[in-house]
Every structure is written in structure tokens, then in C-alpha cells.
Amino acid sequence: MAPPEILPPEILSIDGCAIQRAAVLIRAGQCVAVPTETVYGLAADATSGEAVARIYAAKGRPSFNPLIVHVASIEQAAALAHLSPAALSLADALWPGPLTMVLPARAGSPIAALATAGLATIAIRMPAHAAMQALIAAADRPLAAPSANASGRISATTAAHVAASLGGRVPLILDGSATQHGLESTIVAVDADRLRLLRPGPIDAAILSSIAGLPLSTEAAAGIEAPGQMASHYAPGKPLRLDVSTPQPGEWLIGFGAVAGDDTLSASGDPIEAAARLFGALHRADAATAARIAVAPIPMQGLGIAINDRLRRAAAPR
Ligand code: AMP
Ligand code: MG
Numbered sequence: 001m002a003p004p005e006i007l008p009p010e011i012l013s014i015d016g017c018a019i020q021r022a023a024v025l026i027r028a029g030q031c032v033a034v035p036t037e038t039v040y041g042l043a044a045d046a047t048s049g050e051a052v053a054r055i056y057a058a059k060g061r062p063s064f065n066p067l068i069v070h071v072a073s074i075e076q077a078a079a080l081a082h083l084s085p086a087a088l089s090l091a092d093a094l095w096p097g098p099l100t101m102v103l104p105a106r107a108g109s110p111i112a113a114l115a116t117a118g119l120a121t122i123a124i125r126m127p128a129h130a131a132m133q134a135l136i137a138a139a140d141r142p143l144a145a146p147s148a149n150a151s152g153r154i155s156a157t158t159a160a161h162v163a164a165s166l167g168g169r170v171p172l173i174l175d176g177s178a179t180q181h182g183l184e185s186t187i188v189a190v191d192a193d194r195l196r197l198l199r200p201g202p203i204d205a206a207i208l209s210s211i212a213g214l215p216l217s218t219e220a221a222a223g224i225e226a227p228g229q230m231a232s233h234y235a236p237g238k239p240l241r242l243d244v245s246t247p248q249p250g251e252w253l254i255g256f257g258a259v260a261g262d263d264t265l266s267a268s269g270d271p272i273e274a275a276a277r278l279f280g281a282l283h284r285a286d287a288a289t290a291a292r293i294a295v296a297p298i299p300m301q302g303l304g305i306a307i308n309d310r311l312r313r314a315a316a317p318r
Pocket of ligand 2: 146147155
């Protein structure tokens with residue numbers, strides 16, 4: 001992987017030209033920092049695994065958590081997920097706004113597996129901020145966007161926070177001054193028979209329950225899908241061995257770089273490509289006839305740290 005860019009980011013006040021410039025970068029697979037009504041987001045094309053991998057690279061995130069996918073309309077959301085009547089009621093009442101819903105993903109959805117961390121569900125939000133809405137429309141695709149701060153640091157609520165936290169690792173920051181809420185969106189999982197509050201936020205949970213006409217689960221399990229608690233959220237159904245250059249008989253080898261294997265994360269040893277291909281490669285290994293899976297060594301540098309984190313979780317005994 002090329003070393004992180006050290007050029008200072010371009011910071012543009014929001015107008016039609018700035019949005020077009022941002023959309024060109026997004027379509028080219030780059031990240032752009034953009035204000036929303038909650039906090040600044042680090043946005044990239046949610047349909048491109050490599051673009052999503054660049055979000056992780058820029059944030060220096062040591063693990064792959066599912067990201068929120070931002071859309072500009074309920075129709076766009078409905079193309080990606082199944083919206084139950086309760087979910088539609090919530091969308092009608094509270095979108096655009098600081099509400100993220102975790103919904104069953106549609107089969108054949110164009111969203112990159114890395115954006116949902118290989119899950120069968122997808123977190124979707126329609127933001128209210130005009131800049132984010134304009135960017136989704138100009139890029140003409142859903143945008144994955146976690147908060148625009150380095151991993152483990154506080155969320156950015158001004159363009160200056162973004163620049164201080166991400167520096168030259170983001171090519172463009174759209175400056176929309178301070179964000180309205182300054183707090184991340186409320187996240188609710190909409191199940192058939194109940195709502196589960198996964199993250200409290202600007203929208204009160206009691207309001208969600210009355211709009212959806214569903215009970216809000218108060219069990220301690222709420223939040224179980226929060227970052228770091230998703231150890232086994234995607235794990236293949238077969239034993240998995242790491243750091244393998246020479247497979248044993250009966251092993252399906254996922255290669256990297258010079259280790260070719262039955263499949264490869266990246267023949268050229270590119271961690272961005274490897275991250276983009278990770279969940280697909282695990283699914284293919286699971287579907288193969290071989291009884292066991294082996295994975296070539298991935299250097300513990302840059303995105304390699306998050307890739308190894310995911311692989312170690314997948315290899316953990318269950
Ligand atoms: P961020 O994008 O950094 O604001 O974080 C997104 C949050 O949404 C994280 O807490 C994720 O765990 C949560 N999330 C995203 N997708 C899902 C999903 N499919 N199921 C459960 N939680 C999710
Ligand atoms: Mg964050």
C-alpha cells in the first residue's frame with residue numbers, strides 16, 4: 001500500500017462546485033469528509049469495497065465494524081433493505097433525520113460486503129443535512145460514512161476537528177461549520193416483533209416505540225451489536241488456520257501476495273484490495289468443498305491490522 005498522503009486536505013465551503021468536486025472524488029473511490037446534522041462523516045461509495053476500505057485506512061480503525069449507509073430517499077433505502085410496515089412508519093415520521101435503522105438486507109443489494117461487515121443486515125439512515133443530501137444525489141449512490149475522526153478519538157463536529165484528526169488522510173473536507181446535534185444518530189434494530197435500541201442518540205427511544213407500534217426491548221442485550229462486541233458476527237462454519245504459506249491436504253487456502261492459494265485477497269499484496277475482498281473470500285471458502293480453511297500471512301501494517309483482527313475472530317474456537 002502507498003504510504004498515507006501527507007498533503008494537507010483541501011477544505012471547501014459548501015456550494016455547488018464543492019459538491020461536484022466531492023462527487024468526483026467519491027466516484028473515483030476516494031473518501032470525503034462531509035457535515036451531517038449529527039457529526040461530520042467520512043463518506044465513500046458504499047457499493048465499492050475498495051472505497052470502503054479507504055475509510056478504514058484513513059481512520060486507522062483496527063477492526064471492521066459495520067458502517068451506516070446513507071441514502072437520499074426512502075426509495076433508495078428500499079432498494080437496499082426490506083422495510084417492514086414499522087420501518088416505513090419510522091422512515092415516514094423521522095427521515096430525513098438522526099435515526100439509523102438496522103434492517104434485513106436485500107439479496108442482491110449492491111452494497112459492498114465490507115460496508116456491512118458481511119452481515120445479513122444493513123444500517124441505513126437518510127440524513128437531513130443539505131450538504132450530505134446533495135452529495136448522495138451528485139454521487140448518485142449510497143454513501144458509507146462513519147464519523148470523520150481517527151479511530152478511538154472523539155467525533156468531529158467542525159471541519160477543523162476533522163482536519164486535526166484526519167489531517168492529510170482525507171483529500172477533501174466540506175466545511176459546513178458546526179453540526180446541529182453534535183451527537184451520533186440513534187440506532188435502532190427493527191425486528192418483526194420489537195425494536196432494539198443499539199445506540200441512544202438525538203431521537204428519543206420512547207418516540208420510536210410509539211411511532212412503530214412495537215415494544216422497545218429493554219433487555220441488557222441492547223447494544224450487543226456495538227463495536228467490539230461483534231466477535232462472531234461473521235465467522236465461517238469451518239475451522240480456520242492463520243499465517244499459512246503451505247496448506248495441508250483438505251485446506252482451502254486464501255492467498256495474499258506471493259502466496260497464491262485457491263483464491264487470493266490480493267495477488268499484488270495490496271491491503272486495500274485485500275480488505276475489499278475479505279468477506280467475499282471467506283464466503284467462497286465456506287462454500288468450497290474443502291473441510292478446512294487456511295489463510296496466508298497478512299503483514300500487521302495499516303489495514304493489515306484490521307484484516308488480521310477479523311481473521312483472528314473468524315479463527316477463534318466457537
Ligand atoms: P458509526 O458509523 O461509526 O457511527 O457506527 C455505526 C454503528 O452502527 C456501529 O455501532 C455499528 O455497530 C452499528 N451497526 C451498523 N450496522 C449494523 C448492523 N447491521 N447490525 C447492528 N449494528 C450495526
Ligand atoms: Mg465514531
